[in-house]
Amino acid sequence: MLELGHGFCFEAKQKRILIGDQYYFIDLVFYHRVLKCHVLIDLKMKAVAHENIGQLKTYIHYYKKHILLPGDNPPVAILLVTESDQALVEYAVADSDLQLFVSKYVLELPSTQQLADFIRKELSS
Numbered sequence: 001m002l003e004l005g006h007g008f009c010f011e012a013k014q015k016r017i018l019i020g021d022q023y024y025f026i027d028l029v030f031y032h033r034v035l036k037c038h039v040l041i042d043l044k045m046k047a048v049a050h051e052n053i054g055q056l057k058t059y060i061h062y063y064k065k066h067i068l069l070p071g072d073n074p075p076v077a078i079l080l081v082t083e084s085d086q087a088l089v090e091y092a093v094a095d096s097d098l099q100l101f102v103s104k105y106v107l108e109l110p111s112t113q114q115l116a117d118f119i120r121k122e123l124s125s
Contacts, residue, residue, distance in 0.1 A: 007034035017062055026059055037073040038063055047083035 008030045015026040028041040040059050044052055056077040063075040110118070 007032050008039065009033055011038070017059070017066075019058065019062060024055075024059070032076075035073060035076075036071060038067065038075040040075055040077045042077070042079050044079065044081045046081065048079065048081040052079055052081070 009032070011029040011031055012026070013028055015029045016023050017026065018024075026040050027043045030039040030041070031037070032039055040056065040063065042052065042056055042059075056079055060075050060077050068074070
């Protein structure tokens with residue numbers, strides 16, 4: 001929670017929403033009291049896929065239609081994946097005016113050697 005920064009208020013884990021006749025679950029839902037918007041976070045233990053982005057777009061539209069209150073800004077969605085494909089993400093969100101972000105995360109910290117190699121590579125670029 002501290003890594004998110006100031007202003008985040010936890011709302012739900014595995015937030016259940018009903019769309020049509022089917023239930024869907026949003027991994028984490030926060031409300032950002034400074035930005036005045038909901039932040040929907042979806043966690044995937046795999047590489048990004050276009051259907052993940054479509055799923056988040058659906059959640060954003062649901063929140064805009066059913067959850068948004070007067071004075072709220074549109075929701076923001078964050079997709080955290082273990083492997084990111086920038087080209088796929090670029091095309092999947094190209095026609096969208098939605099606030100949707102895709103980022104890679106790691107399950108454990110890299111070793112000292114991996115960090116040193118990364119720094120050397122970045123400095124030589």
